[in-house]
Amino acid sequence: MKRRLTQWISTILFNIQGANFFTGKISTSPTKNICVPGLNCYSCPGAIGSCPIGALQAVAANAKFKISLYVLGIMMLYGSLMGRWICGYACPFGLVQDLLYKIKTRKFKLIKPLKYGKYFVLVYFVLLFPVLFVNNYNVGRPGFCTYICPSGTLFASFPLLLTNPSLRNALGMIFNIKVAILLFILVSSVFVYRIFCQMLCPLGAFYAPFNKIAFYQYKVDMDICVECGLCEKACQMGINPVTHPNHLDCVRCQDCIHVCPVNAIQPIKHFTKPIQLEKGDIS
């Protein structure tokens, strides 16, 4: 419940200029020079921040730079502080998938090899595509935004196309491909938990290694763990939290923490002082 509330608050905060949804314009707020932590298209009419993946490609596609230190720095900072907690709590497209997964039906686990797809998407479509495929003026194009991003299709395309007839007239094959990808992801999200995050999301792929070193981490107290296996059963990502509490695929949903009967899994608290016992405290 607390997680869902945080997801709604972040989604609303990242897209606070809601009136733009009715005018067909997008925000021109100067805050858009800062990237938000989650996947939130900057062409979404209400967006007041930039999508980190979009911004990374925009700078790489520019003739002057091949890699964006500014955007990578922001992403590294988010990753070092929170790791994939961002995916679980502060990603608008993650919220959409979570809501769809609540539909009661038979559920399936994603096969492991498909989980590596997101690393390919990050390297090829986000980092290499804007640099390799350039026009005569040395300007590239954002591969992920152009051909894949379902978040852009859902939060930017549809609201803008509904309110701009001139944009509707310019639609072509690429739009059809993107809508097909979006539909595939929305439908499969009902059956497979966070299928986009597990399989295709380049932002999740970037944050994944930070789970191992971020300030926000889990630890398992093996002295009190009763090895009941409830946490492994509860994990929708198919991880065993006892053996891999900081697994690359963990989005910190905390289902394992809530289901543990002995509270053996806990987030590490870095900034709390250890309790100092004095003589006479224990009788």
Next chain:
Amino acid sequence: MKKNMRWILVIMSITMITFGALRGEINIVLEKAIMICFECIGLG
């Protein structure tokens, strides 16, 4: 070791943000973000 690594990453991130901002990347991000991104909405 891990604790040091975290702080090194934070310092590195802040350095990269500063350096990137100084070489003018912020303007490119802002220019792209305040105009409708045709790639994002599927117009190629």
